[in-house]
Amino acid sequence: MSQDTTPAGSPEPDPTPAPLEPAPGYDSPVNSEPVAAPVEAAPVFEPQVEPPVAVAAGSSLLARLGAELFGTFFLVLAGLGVALYASAQFAGVGGGAGALAVALAFGIAVAGGAAAVGHVSGGHFNPAVTLGACIAGRTPWRDLLPYWLVQLVGGAIAASAVFVTIPSGLAAQLSSGGTGPTTTRAFFSGLANGFGDxxxxxxxxxxxxxxxxxxxxxxxxxxxxxxxxVILGVTDRRADSKIAPLIIGLTLAVLILVAMPATNASVNPARSFAAALYSDTWAWQQLWAFVVAPLAGGALAAIVYRAFANPPLDDEEFGDDESAYEVEEIVVVERSA
Incomplete structure (x- = not known):
């Protein structure tokens, strides 16, 4: 059979296509199985942790101690100042309008102090409250002694201010009838807490x-x-902290009215220490009772609170002392690979 040629005399190309060359790595000339196109991997987002950033989340220790000193000073100044002259005017701290005036003075003072600087230090102004806050998990234990120290100092300054402003002839005038105090210290001793006689x-x-x-x-x-x-309850995050100062102040006023006939109402070792500072010797001899009993009461309240509020919740305004410290903030940033 002769091969067809073109008019030019060259051989006509064979219409049958040439077989496909096998691709490298394949055994057969043509891979009969369909090959899926490679899927491009989706971008992977890996969290990248930046170095910790220290942020100032509240007040320094110095600021907190200053707030506690101011609050305790204000509380003792108002309470003892009113009690001193209420006792002179109404003939007995524990009776009549004098008792109500003293109770309201302490209550209004603690409410005002808590509203003013409670967000700085927690608004304790009382060693028993500080102990209770530590047991309840509101305040770090490392702050216990510094808080106690400035509370005692604040109370002492207030008592000194009240004592040095007593008119020199007041005691003599009150004792003119033969029944009143004969010295300024004896007059000031009417502010001290006591039992028995x-x-x-x-x-x-x-x-x-x-x-x-x-x-x-x-x-x-x-x-x-x-x-x-009451303080631990009303300063819980689940409570309405806006009215906490008012509730705390009214509670203190009522409790002072309850305890005043028996002990002249301590409720606060710093207040008892301040009153004993310029009183007669008997006040120092009985002072231990008004340190131990309030501290025991504060500890008891905190233990009961922890038992019924587990885990303890920090309060926003007065007990959330942890917010006053520097904390570390971990910033997480998403970045594509």
């Missing part, structure tokens, strides 16, 4: 009606426990 009821009855040491301890433990318990 030195309780307000014992003084008013000339020792015929007295509250024993046991009764005084029980009263102070109970009223302080109630006070600290």
């Amino acid at each position: 030195h309780s307000p009821l014992g003084t008013a009855s000339s020792g015929e009606l007295t509250f024993s040491l046991f009764a005084a301890l029980v009263v102070e433990v109970i009223v302080t426990a109630v006070f600290v318990g």
Whole structure:
């Protein structure tokens, strides 16, 4: 059979296509299986942790201590200042309008102090409150002693201010009838906390009606426990913290009215220390009871609070002392690969 040629005489190309050359790596000339196109990998986002950034989330320790000193100073100044002259005017701190005036003075002062600087330090102004806040998980234990120290100093400064401003002839005038205090220290001793013959009821009855040491301890433990318990409750995040200062102030006023006939109402070791500072010797001899009992009451309230509020919740305004420290913020940034 002759091969067809073109008019030019060259061989006509064969219409049958040439077989495909096998691709490298394949055994057969043509891969009969369909080959899927390679899928491009989706971008992967990997979190990248930046170095920790220290941010100032609240007040420094110095600022917190300053706030506690101011608040305790204000509380003791208002309470003792009103009590001193209410006792002179109404003849007995534990009776009549004098008792109401003293209770309101302490209550309004603690409410004002809490509203003013509570967001700085927690607004304790009371060693028993600070102890309760530490046990309840509101305040770090490392702040306990510094808080106690400035609270005592603030109370001492306030007591000094009240004592040095007493008119020199006031005690003599009050004792002109033969029944009043004969010295300025004796007059100031009416502010001190006491039991037995030195309780307000014992003084008013000339020792015929007295509250024993046991009764005084029980009263102070109970009223302080109630006070600290109310503070922990109203400053919880689940409570309305806007009215916390008012509730705390009213609670303190009521509890002072309860305890005043028995012990002259301590509820606060810093207040008791301040009043004893310029009082007669008996006030120093009985001071231990008004340190131990309020601290025991504050601890009792905190233990009960922790048992019924587990885990303890930090409060926003007065007990959230942790917010006053520098914290580390971890910034997470998403970046594509």
